[in-house]
Amino acid sequence: MSSDQILPQIRAIMEDVFDLDDLSVTSATTAEDIEEWDSLSHIRLVVAIERKFKIKFKTAEIEGLKNVGDLVDLIGVKAA
């Protein structure tokens, strides 16, 4: 799966988890950019992504992420 395929899916999951409409998400987006993205909703987001892509993240993998681009790359590797 390429980044172009993953990013729109991430955006849809974020809209669902954060309960927001028409969210603008790019590779550079970080938790700082979205008010609803706090430490708890981050856990919910990760669980939703794991469920959607049928993958499981390691703690260290999650902690290493800087932005949505990193997340997309990680999914690309794990869901391959």
Next chain:
Amino acid sequence: MLIDLDWLPRPEDDFRGRVKAVEAAIGAIGDDALYERVVSLATAALDDAQLTQLARLSRRLAEAGVGGHFGRARLGVLGDGTLSLCAAPIVGSALRHGLIVEVVEGHYGAAVQEAMDRSSQLHAAGLDFALLSSDRRAMALDVAAPSAEVAEERVQAAFDRLRMIVEGLSPSLSSAVLVQTIVPPLESLFGSFDRQEPTSSFAMVDALNRRIAAWAATGKVVLVDAARLAEAVGIATWEDPAHWHASKLSFSPSLTPLYGDFVARTIAAVRGRSRKCLVLDLDNTLWGGVIGDDGVGGIVLGQNSAAGEAFVAIQRMALELRSRGVVLAVCSKNEDDAARLPFREHPEMVLSEDHIAVFQANWTDKAANLKVIAQTLNIGLDSLVLLDDNPAERLQVRGELPLVAVPEVGSDPAMYPRILAAAGYFETVSFSQEDRDRAAYYQANAQRAAALSATGNLDEYLASLEMVCSIGCVDAVSRARTSQLINKSNQFNLTTRRYSEREVEAVEKDPRKHAIQIRLTDRFGDNGIISVIIADRKAETWEIDTWLMSCRVLGRRVPEAALGHLVEAARRDGARALIGRYIPSPKNKMVVGHYKGLGFQLETEGSQGETVWRLELSGLEIPTLPMTIVDTALEAPVPAET
């Protein structure tokens, strides 16, 4: 099965949009209609995000002060670890149980302080309930004790701490504290020996759980058996050590939908909102096969096959539920006689007619029958659970009566008891002799109400179906289905005369015969061709050679529509009377009174039970029926040969 809430149907597309639509309807529609829409929306296998969206809807409902059937509860959540992820799933799931729950979260790690401090937010919040969620890793029960004495001290200290929290909070609660049992560790220290070694973490947790259960038995607290739930899921799935280390989450966050429903159903039970009645379908639910077709000897039930044993297990489960006070009812598309036959004659039936409070076996739709059951028992539709193997029936009932619980049971009867138990419809927080007697009480009440329900307004129900009855001549297009019905129909078949497709074609072309086929559609769809009549056009009378109908449209007044056509067609043909004939077969007892019911007079009765009936056409009025009749078979009557 548990994790995915398999007993609930999958949510419809664009769930978030649907939540918003209901939100927009608050204030615009009545409380009862709103209640139905909300419960219907929540009755799906929702994920964490969807439950969070529902939780927002719940807050809107609370703010708007909606009434109707909604119950209200304010719940304090406190205990060990991070509990914030649990709030929205509990609130969202509670709507499934008709409850608007508002959650007040205790501060992290401050359960004892907040419970003891009368000025804390938990005391000031006007709570009805509190949920006390504990984790062995926060109670020093996660590592082995150095001696049996120390182990006992730790268990006692942990229990005292729980009691202190409960006793501190209780004065500020209008209802109960829900106390969770403690999930034992997956990892053993000694192996199997853990269970007999009191210093092991497993044995200490076990000892504490027994103390909590004994405490709940005194009625001072209500049990939420998280340990049992975790074991049912599998502790390896329930607990994710990485989440405990990273965020102090007691259980995997992917399980919040299951946990939320588990807590919500307990609150519902305290509030008396658990289900009261299990309604059972018959064919392929209590036994394998179709009793009307297969007969008592042909149905699958009993100890001679895996499938037969599975149906016995389903009946045992139903009987066990009855003995704890759950009322049993039957709702089946069947002839009443046939439906009762296995109860009376099959040696391996576990259930008998005496166990069934209301027995609805007929051919009207299930939603109408479920209403009759609820009315007869004088309980709400939200007290019913329907166990039915047929996905189409389940869909129809859910659409018509969203308050009736209709579990998705899958395709294997062996799994029905497990799925029904997992759904937790009959959750209880107490049990008494009165409960044991409740099923018998409802049964007596049902008998009194039975006479009343018989007068229920059937025409109103039929009119609501918006039926269109199309009557046409048998022709090349309808020939195959007509012939199929002629050769297959057993129960509603007056003469059981079989004609091949070629013979049907000959009938079509014979000017001395009048052959019609009837199609019925309603707002649920097209039933196709469901009835066939062939009449012989004699000089003075029309003699009905064949009259049959598919049983799936019994009770829809199609025979009266057909009679209306026959009367009109025969009149136009110059006939003075209709002659009907009933020839008994092993399967057509259903229609023994067919002609009598339509106003025919008995002419002769043969020694084999064959009867001939006559209906005079002069002065006969055709009643108006609750359906639209489209008749194309009257248009070009062929004159009879003289």
